[in-house]
Amino acid sequence: MTVILFAAGDALWPEYEGPLRRALEQAGITADLVCTAAPEDVDYIIYAPGSPLQDFTPYTSCRAVLNLWAGVERIVGNATLTQPLCRMVDPGLTEGMVEYVVGHVLRHHLGMDRYILRAKGWQQIVPPLARERRVLVLGLGELGLACARALAALNFDVQGWSRTEKPGLDIPAHHGAAGLETALRRAEIVVTLLPRTAETENLLDAERLSWLPAGAVIINPGRGALIDDTALLAALDAGRLAHATLDVFRVEPLPEDHPFRSHPRVTVTPHIAADTRASSAARVVADNIRRDLARLPLLHVVDRQRGY
Incomplete structure (x- = not known):
């Protein structure tokens, strides 16, 4: 079974759990959506830059890191992040x-x-x-x-x-x-x-x-x-x-x-211009996982040289 680690922070889990489970089901993905897992078992990481997860080295089977924010400047320079990084385009x-x-x-x-x-x-x-x-x-x-x-x-x-x-x-x-x-x-x-x-x-x-x-x-x-x-x-x-x-x-x-x-x-104004909404962001994440499982190219992959 596909293991998806929600590593966007404990505070966001109650907001995102339901929408993500529904979006994954609608996308036809059978997955174990979890907040903790053995790193070597994780296939995908759902991420936000404020996450405690900063060392991606142990995640040897991870196929992609899916960011919930449009901005990636706080993660793109992380030398341990060698997996494809996808920004949020929602x-x-x-x-x-x-x-x-x-x-x-x-x-x-x-x-x-x-x-x-x-x-x-x-x-x-x-x-x-x-x-x-x-x-x-x-x-x-x-x-x-x-x-x-x-x-x-x-x-x-x-x-x-x-x-x-x-x-x-x-x-x-x-x-x-x-x-x-x-x-x-x-x-x-x-x-x-x-x-x-x-x-x-x-x-x-x-x-x-x-x-x-x-x-x-x-x-x-x-x-x-x-x-x-x-x-x-x-x-x-x-x-x-x-x-x-x-x-x-x-x-x-x-x-x-x-x-x-x-x-x-x-x-x-308090950083409210384009807040990520759980319902629509969950569909974007699920669709990218669906594409990758079907061996289609991931969408919105970050160019590490350009920084976005």
Whole structure:
């Protein structure tokens, strides 16, 4: 019988046990889903980076490690992990991210805070139409493309950027260092949806933040390390940036005394933009196990060199 080890942490087991058992049954997989097992007996590991399991060496029969998170930066560098590592690409996670991004883009585009915060007086400020608002999505993977397409469907003037060229996209896109400067210089709202790698850490530093037009807004539901915190605070304090909506941080939970919490130009949300939902994530995991048992290629295998 196939042995599947749930090593995503004891706290998540009650939430995931039922959905995983149902998804495995629906996929036609007869398996022993357990929280403990002799390492040499384990065929698959369901994982989350906060797991106590850090040494994969004893799992000599393990065919794949299936991550419950989209992000893999906290595990991809583990030298003991020689098995294929699959990241979570979940339609439910993507939908949640699209809803978060579209909601906050519309909030800043329409200037909703002006009317919420100013209960007195009558200030009639008409925003431009969406087609007159330039939005840039940094990162054109699964999540970035989904968000860019949703915004384009609302008539926003959307462009994208990726580190390497991605031909055939239905969204106008830039790539590379030169393309990043061109893209940032026109962007009124920037959405960051890149993975954290050595190449993307502090991508938005002081120089690159200075390329943005005055009054630009940043929305970061991607990774906290994509933006230089000190440079971002300086740009906000100087009034060059109008606002930053941040869902991810270098340290989480965000410390109570962090300047982001009290800054008048910063909105903090507690890493809720694209939470993994047990019911849909379980189906993704079960389908990948089904594929592997049928000798089909695993989906969403992490490229160790690229880091995602």
